[in-house]
Amino acid sequence: MFDRSMSVFRSIRRTVAQRFFLAVALADFFARRAFLREIVAVYSGMHKHHDARRSGREVFYVRRHVHMLEKGISMIPRRDTFAAGYIEDLVAAVEACTAADLLDTVTCGWVADTLDAYFTATEASSSPEIRRARERYKQLDVGPRSRDFLGPVPVRDPAQVTGEGLPSYDALLSLAHARQSVRWFTPETVDRTLVDRAIALGMQAPSACNRLPYRFVVVDDRDTIRRIADIPGGTAGYAQNLVGLVVVVGDLSAYAHSRDRHLIYVDSSLASMGFLMAMQAQGLSTCCINWPDSAAADSRIAQILGLERYERTVMLIAYGRALPDAMVPGSGKRDLDSIRQFVGSTEGDPR
Numbered sequence: 001m002f003d004r005s006m007s008v009f010r011s012i013r014r015t016v017a018q019r020f021f022l023a024v025a026l027a028d029f030f031a032r033r034a035f036l037r038e039i040v041a042v043y044s045g046m047h048k049h050h051d052a053r054r055s056g057r058e059v060f061y062v063r064r065h066v067h068m069l070e071k072g073i074s075m076i077p078r079r080d081t082f083a084a085g086y087i088e089d090l091v092a093a094v095e096a097c098t099a100a101d102l103l104d105t106v107t108c109g110w111v112a113d114t115l116d117a118y119f120t121a122t123e124a125s126s127s128p129e130i131r132r133a134r135e136r137y138k139q140l141d142v143g144p145r146s147r148d149f150l151g152p153v154p155v156r157d158p159a160q161v162t163g164e165g166l167p168s169y170d171a172l173l174s175l176a177h178a179r180q181s182v183r184w185f186t187p188e189t190v191d192r193t194l195v196d197r198a199i200a201l202g203m204q205a206p207s208a209c210n211r212l213p214y215r216f217v218v219v220d221d222r223d224t225i226r227r228i229a230d231i232p233g234g235t236a237g238y239a240q241n242l243v244g245l246v247v248v249v250g251d252l253s254a255y256a257h258s259r260d261r262h263l264i265y266v267d268s269s270l271a272s273m274g275f276l277m278a279m280q281a282q283g284l285s286t287c288c289i290n291w292p293d294s295a296a297a298d299s300r301i302a303q304i305l306g307l308e309r310y311e312r313t314v315m316l317i318a319y320g321r322a323l324p325d326a327m328v329p330g331s332g333k334r335d336l337d338s339i340r341q342f343v344g345s346t347e348g349d350p351r
């Protein structure tokens with residue numbers, strides 16, 4: 001009898017839980033229209049992208065296709081003819097972006113060095129498209145280049161092959177252990193040069209097709225910090241003591257297709273990790289702060305920072321010098337075995 005009533009109770013609880021989930025999902029969809037806002041952001045990004053493509057002035061298109069050229073140049077074996085289908089379009093886009101002064105100096109150097117290498121690599125090609133693109137490129141001055149060669153190079157031996165001369169695993173592990181989310185800071189504002197150094201390291205992170213579809217908005221005046229830090233719920237109790245805040249913003253106009261919409265989150269998070277590590281290496285502490293997917297939060301931050309519709313806040317990062325006497329959560333991680341799964345045969349393999 002007891003067993004039977006327990007089983008009825010469990011079944012009622014399951015039905016209520018399922019219905020509740022359905023009700024919450026529907027409420028979420030209709031009341032907050034979270035997904036709808038995301039769709040609007042994705043499509044306004046694509047609209048901007050295609051619009052800029054029509055006028056030829058689309059920097060992300062240039063970055064993606066120059067990246068594709070680099071892969072073609074590095075191909076084993078390399079073909080005499082490659083990229084013939086888009087090289088004319090690319091040179092035209094570089095020309096338009098240069099005329100509109102849209103390429104930053106590092107991008108200029110990378111674009112020009114790669115195009116130089118491409119036209120050298122395809123000298124033996126009989127493709128009329130490549131020939132026409134080469135002639136057009138010869139007339140083009142891509143603009144100021146940085147001193148280092150930024151196009152494709154042979155693997156840099158020995159560092160890339162053997163790790164020689166690089167920080168040891170143990171040194172990196174100590175840095176990773178030293179980084180902890182700190183929420184209490186001394187009142188001094190942090191020197192902006194240190195923040196720049198950390199961003200410069202963060203942006204070395206891999207990024208899909210080398211687009212770097214994000215920006216780091218650094219806020220270091222107490223009043224604006226307070227206005228922003230109060231928006232997400234995760235800062236309750238400590239927002240008032242923050243002295244520096246980075247708003248990581250993803251740019252959905254980097255993409256021609258909605259299928260790529262998640263890349264802003266992946267790429268900017270990889271860059272953010274580098275930023276956190278570099279801050280730590282300079283004796284500065286950080287704490288990531290969740291950005292909720294909420295219409296009210298988005299509209300408040302868009303108003304404060306003047307964000308475009310196709311720009312999405314990915315997260316906030318508080319930074320500063322750790323208050324010496326404050327406590328920090330230990331934040332035990334997980335056992336390696338619980339998050340790692342090797343797939344593959346180890347038969348006859350000494351591993």
Ligand SMILES: Cc1cc2nc3c(=O)[nH]c(=O)nc-3n(C[C@H](O)[C@H](O)[C@H](O)COP(=O)(O)O)c2cc1C
Pocket residue numbers: 179180181182183232233234235287288289290291315329330331
């Ligand atoms: C995406 C993300 C969102 C986070 N959001 C918050 C937040 O809203 N408030 C907060 O105090 N900490 C936040 N944190 C910090 C986490 O609580 C912290 O990283 C975690 O507990 C592990 O601790 P550790 O960073 O010291 O290793 C966030 C971290 C990440 C990566």
